[in-house]
Amino acid sequence: MTLHQRQTATAGAAVPAVARPDTPAHIIASDAEAIAVAERLAADFVKGASERDRERIWPVKELDAFSQSGLWSINVPKAFGGPEVSYATLSRVIEIISAADSSIGQIAQNHLGVVAAIRTVSDEAQQKLLFGEVLKGVRFGNAFSEFGSKRAADFETTFTDHGDHVVVNGRKFYSSGALLAHLVPIVALDQEGRAWYAIAERDAPGLTVIDDWTSFGQRTTLSGTVILENVKVPKTHLVPGYKGYEVPTADGAIFQIIQVAVDAGIAKAAIDETIDFVRTKSRAWVDSGQEHAWQDPYTIQAVGDLTLRLHAAQAILEKAGLAIDRAVADPNADTVAEAQIVTAQAKVLSTEVAIAATNKLFELSGTRSTLSEHNLDRHWRNARTHTLHDPVRWKYAILGNYFLNGEKPPLHAWS
Structure with missing residues (x-):
């Protein structure tokens, strides 16, 4: 096989x-x-x-x-x-x-x-x-998050210093891309509790990637469990990731904006599927008095609303990218906070339109859109799964504290 x-x-x-x-x-x-x-x-x-x-x-x-x-x-x-x-x-x-x-x-x-x-x-x-x-053309996978930790930013994976290399031990999950990566960056703590990226060869002795990702969405992200048993990583490949969050940098906003872009893509796909299905397969409702489903005024209104919300998310997403460019060029407390805040706004909008669009896909397309032959539920499953990466309810709190109280967002990969 x-x-x-x-x-x-x-x-x-x-x-x-x-x-x-x-x-x-x-x-x-x-x-x-x-x-x-x-x-x-x-x-x-x-x-x-x-x-x-x-x-x-x-x-x-x-x-x-x-x-x-x-x-x-x-x-x-x-x-x-x-x-x-x-x-x-x-x-x-x-x-x-x-x-x-x-x-x-x-x-x-x-x-x-x-x-x-x-x-x-x-x-x-x-x-x-x-x-x-x-x-x-070498691909980095990832071995960041851990399944049983108390919080997402808590890590039990550690490394010990052995002169020209370190030895890593631990267990990871949610390792998108690791199955077919060439190098696997592992978040591991040193003796002082600081998080580094120990970038191991995918075929390094003691590094095992298991194909056990069973989520109902984002099913082919090449994720799974990564087991690390005395994995040697040369110090040339030991990256001090913690430094990116000791002082203001754009690193967190960069990780976030890529999440936003995935969700905006899911929303775009769902809206496109809705338009295609309504125009080619759906029937007009009995009380509408119309010949075609695409003439239904309520459907027209709903598609207009979804498209507007997607375009708003895309506009803020572009604005966030430009803010990140400024923070990369001149990282300081103000430019980094601006990048984080605009990216958080984009995260809220992209999450909400992705969930709304993947729900409306079925409401507007009708019962036949649920038939397994179309597999349209993949868009909802993907949206529901990927938007769980970090909770939007906390983005609202970050935005409110910034605009009301002048409090800058925390510095980490989820902000």
């Missing part, structure tokens, strides 16, 4: 590592090219998205095309040979890919976040080494 045929029936097993690419990845030349490449890939990714969700087929060739396209290095700084596109462009890229297949969009999120963190906290030698890998 090849990797792309691996399905739920084979879940629960340890998964072997994949080889690194044998040809260098493309380097994106401009923001405009990044958008054009994303649109080209999305047109291909959408064709098998429903089947991949239904059968839990891993997007192997799609992921290879994605990372080799150059889109996985778009936030590598120009000083190291990267495109360094605007974060408004980066978020647009993730939105476009996620509208085609939100699982594929999510796979890239932690990779891009780690690239940003390396820019913030690594010294020049480490940046040159790790950015060089990214530019070749």
